[in-house]
Amino acid sequence: MTSPNTDDRRAAEREGAPGEAGDPPPGGRPALRGVREPEPGRGPAAVDAVVVGAGPAGSAAALELARAGRSVVLLERGPFPGSKNVYGGVIYPRVLDGVLPDWREDAPAQRWVVRRSTVLLSGDRAVSVDVRVPGWGRPPGNGMTAYRADFDSWLADRAVRAGARLVASTTATGLLRGPGGRVAGVRTDRPGGDLAARVVIACDGVNSLLAREAGLHPGPRARHTALGVKEVIALPRDAIDQRFGLSGDEGADFEMLGCTGGIPGGGFLYTNAETVAVGAVLSVSGLASSGRRPEEVVDRIKRHPAIAPYLRGGTVKEYAAHLVPEGGYRHMPRLYGDGILVAGDAAGMTLAAGIWLEGVNFAIGAGLAAGRAAAEALAAGDTGRRGLARYERALRSSFVLADHARLRGALDLVLSPRVQHRYPGLAADLAQAAFTVDNPAPKPGLARLLLRAARANGVRLHHLAADAWRVARVFR
C-alpha cells in the first residue's frame, strides 16, 4: 500500500532533509543553516529546545513545545522519521485524542485490530484464547497496525505543521555543557552543527547515548533488553482476510508463548493491509547463552502448524531487528537532569507486561508530558533540574508511570521458567486430553487430567497455587 504520506516521505528523501536551505557544499554535508539566528533577549541559546530523535516520543514533545510558541529543532539521524525504527506492529493511538482530535482522519493505519489471540505453543500443538471485538474497528478505534516509516513520519509532520523544525539525516554526537556542567545543547555531525538550546529532550531510542552521557542512565543491560526480530511478508489482501477471518480494514494480533526454543521471550504475528509481520522478541542474555541465531527462532515460529497456514506462499519483503527495553519501572533511568529530559525507549518506557505489549503509546504520552514540562519550565525561566522536575510529577499522575508502577512485576512473571517452559505444555496436554474422545474408554475427570498434565510437565500443585497468587498480585 502506498499512502499519500509515503509519497511525501519519499519526496522528502529525494530532496534532502527538511529544514535545510540551499544545496550541500561540494564534497561535504550541508551546515545547519538558519537554526542559529541570534534571538535577542533570550541569552546565548539559539533555540529554546532541541529534541533528539523524531520517533513518537520526540515528535510528541516537539509538537507540544511548538504549540506553546517555543522554537524547537527536532533532530533525526535517519533520512526520514521512522527509518531507524522497528516494532512488533500495533499502536494504540487514543493517547492522541486530547492533542490531535482529528488523528483518525489521516493517521496511516494499515488495519484496525478486531481480533486478538494469545497462543500457547507446545511441540506441534497450540492452545489459544481468541478475543474478537468488532467494535474495535469502528471509531474511536483501539489498536491499529502501521509501518513506523509511515506513522513516525506522519506524527513528525504534525509537529512540523505546529511550527517545529525537523532536521533529518543528522546524528547527535554528544551534549554541549554550560556552567556547572548543565546540558546546554547538542553536538551534531553537521559542519558547524553545534546546537545550543535551553533544554534538550533525549528521545534517542533504546541505546540512549545522550541519556548515558548526561549520567542519567548506565545504558541498557542484556538482562533487561530484548531483541525483536521480524519479517514482513507480502500476501494478497484477500488471502489475509480469508486466513485470519477479517474484512475491510479489520486486523489481527497474535501473541505467542512457548515458541522461542527455550530462550525467554515470545512470538508475534500481525496483519497489515497487504503484508503480515511475524517475528520473535528474545531476551538478549538468553539469546547469547543459547548460542542460537535469532532468525532460527523466527523460522521455528513460521513453520509451526498453527502459524504456517497463515503465511503460506508469502514473500519476505523486509527483514528487520531492533532492541526493546524491557526493564520497566524497576530499571528506568533518572528522567530529568540539569537542562535535559528523557522520554520513550531512551527512558525504558516500553511496557512488556505479558498480556499487554505496548510502547508507542507510552512514548507519545511521555513525549507530550516532556514537551509540556519543558514549555512550562521555559516560561518559568528555570530549565535546571528543579524546573524540570515537573516532568516526572506529570508522568506519575499519567498512565505512563502509573501503568509501569502497577505492572512492575509482570515481565519477571511472564519470563519465569514455569510460564516459559512448563505451562504451554501443560495447557496443550490438558486440552488435548480433554478433547480426545477415545471410546469405549469413558471420559476421565478434568481434575484428574489437570493433575496428570501438571505431573507430565514437572509442575506441582503448590507451584500452580503460588503462580496463581503471583498472577493475582502482579495484575492486581
Added chain:
Amino acid sequence: MSSADRPRPLPPAEEPSLADRMATVDFDVGGRPHITVDTRVCRSCTTKACVSACPADLFSPTADGGVLFNYEHCFECGTCYLVCNEAGAISWGYPDGGRGVVFRRG
C-alpha cells in the same frame, strides 16, 4: 497417550536463507565504520556471543581466534555490545546522519 497423539517435531525449514532476507533491507552505506571491533581483545573471549546473536550475522570468527566485523549491513541495534564479555572489544556508535539502515516497513 497413543503414539498418534504425541506431539511431533516441527517440519523441516523451507525458509529463505539469511542472505536472502538481508537482501530485502535497504542500506545507504557510509564511508566510516560506525562500529569497530578490536580483534586482539576478542582472542581472549571464550563465548564470542556476538557471532551467533547479531541478527545481521556480521561477526565472523577468524582462524587465529579473533573476530572479523563488517559494518556495512548493520541494523544499528546494539545487540553486539550488550552480549560482549570483553571490555573494550567493541566501540559502538551510530553512522553519520542519513547513512546506514533504512527500514520501510519497520
